[in-house]
Amino acid sequence: ETVLTQSPGTLSLSPGERATLSCRASQSVTNYLAWYQQKPGQAPRLLIYGASSRATGIPDRFSGSGSGTDFTLTISRLETEDFAVYHCQQYGSSPYTFGQGTKLEIK
Amino acid sequence: QVQLQQWGAGLLKPSETLSLTCAVYGGSFSTSYWSWIRQPPGKGLEWIGEINHSGSTNYNPSLKSRVTISVDTSKNQFSLNLSSVTAADTALYYCARGSEHMVYYYMDVWGQGTTVTVSS
Numbered sequence: 001e002t003v004l005t006q007s008p009g010t011l012s013l014s015p016g017e018r019a020t021l022s023c024r025a026s027q028s029v030t031n032y033l034a035w036y037q038q039k040p041g042q043a044p045r046l047l048i049y050g051a052s053s054r055a056t057g058i059p060d061r062f063s064g065s066g067s068g069t070d071f072t073l074t075i076s077r078l079e080t081e082d083f084a085v086y087h088c089q090q091y092g093s094s095p096y097t098f099g100q101g102t103k104l105e106i107k
Numbered sequence: 108q109v110q111l112q113q114w115g116a117g118l119l120k121p122s123e124t125l126s127l128t129c130a131v132y133g134g135s136f137s138t139s140y141w142s143w144i145r146q147p148p149g150k151g152l153e154w155i156g157e158i159n160h161s162g163s164t165n166y167n168p169s170l171k172s173r174v175t176i177s178v179d180t181s182k183n184q185f186s187l188n189l190s191s192v193t194a195a196d197t198a199l200y201y202c203a204r205g206s207e208h209m210v211y212y213y214m215d216v217w218g219q220g221t222t223v224t225v226s227s
Contacts, residue, residue, distance in 0.1 A: 001168075034213045043201055043217035044152070050208050055215060087152055091205075091213050095167040096142075098152040 006099035023088035032092030109134035129202030140205035
């Protein structure tokens, strides 16, 4: 099973700042990695698939990068609606696994 | 636009069987994989398993002995059964659509979630 480790666990930033979230895989997932945003009481929302492709309707301030075992989600200029929990997930090998999540909170 | 609507019993006793169903509205039922994922309170997401329109399944080994996912193509629905539940199965359960990316499937549309509590 591929273990995904996200860091940091919590990230405290202010609106307008840049956020950098990390996801590291215990073995290569090539580029079969997705990022999701989850707000309280809501289902996860797909942001990025294929490590770097934005999902339909996702603003271009969200970008993903990386391949193999190291991946990054960057939010270029934080808006108040971006404060949420972010999950990475690998879908290249079964069982598909998720990271434990990074909570992005307002500083 | 594809929408997923899910339902099922929310309160179970230990040893009972969890049963949830997810209906798919819009889009093509036959070109996707359909998954179940759960999220225990305060914890991360866990993939349970998936099925396609022809009934081909793939389960998480950690739950495989207790999980059955089935499909009803006449209704564009798929279902989850999890037997012999315990308190550890208490979670928010989601259904989701898998969309293809070079043979593999990422989850791009999610149901609203169903809270399942196991308590005596």
